[in-house]
Amino acid sequence: MTLVRELKSWQEVGDRVYVRRHESYDLNVGLVVGDGHCLVFDTRMSHREAADLIHAIRGITASPWTVVNSHAHFDHYFGNALFRPAEIWGHARCAEEIELYGAEQRSKVAGFVPAERREEVAEVEIDPPDHTFTTAATLDIGGRIVHLRHFGLGHSSNDIVAHIPDAGVVFAGDLVEQGAPPAFGDSYPLDWPDTTARMLNEMREPVYVPGHGAVVDRDFVIGQHGDLVTVAELARRAHVEGLRDLIHAFPYSEEVTRQAIERAFLQLDALQA
Secondary structure, three states, X not given: OOOOEEEOOEEEEEOOEEEEEOOHHHEEEEEEEOOOOEEEEOOOOOHHHHHHHHHHHHOOOOOOEEEEOOOOOHHHHOOHHHHOOOOEEEEHHHHHHHHHHHHHHHHHHHHHOOHHHHHHHHOOOOOOOOEXXXXXXXXXXXXXXXXXXXXXXXXXXXXXXXXXXOOOEXXXXXXXXXXXXXXXXXOOOOOHHHHHHHHHHHXXXXXXXXXXXXXXXXXXXXXXXXXXXXXXXHHHHHHHHOOOOOHXXXXXXXXXXXXXXXXXHHHHHHHHO
């Protein structure tokens, strides 16, 4: 299966639709180029990383941009301020969470990055999206239509997907992960399978760009959906039967499984309260 061709530091995954995969957090950034305008999907985890991204974008296009944040995790939006005064789009809860917790995230990140990067994190200006939606929005990017959709709870409370139908490409954000297990830290494991299923049902495209890792095809996403279904089903059983005899039936390592279970049990406990 050939999905991409190399273009300097970018991969062109569809007509004038590009992905740049970064060593830092193995993060993918998307670029959609229209006539006289472009769209940037996520902005990296610092102003310095964003400046590097802007330099790379200018190797492709000199057009002004609209920015989209896939969700409110630091590695996807800490670079926002360098893209102003452009519009920045995100889910309504994305903007709310960045307003409420952005400074706290910055402090936490400064606490775990190597010492030589702490100054880099400290200089980040928290800048949430100023254009928000709850379910769907459609952007005209230089004559090209880009659909933004929120399909439900999943990796976070505010994941959005960008669909470029004329190129057959979906930017899935962290609803899809390649090269590492899905990240369950503040996820909704009971909802994530249905959210992914809705994306697959509505966006039947050959190319999916995960938030991290290599570009994948539809079959990969279907396979990951199956693993998420297994996690949700086993979590419901473990909530009743106990985890000891079930933990090795999960499709991920024990460390990842325990994180998923913790989040699933919070959901189940809330339903019973």
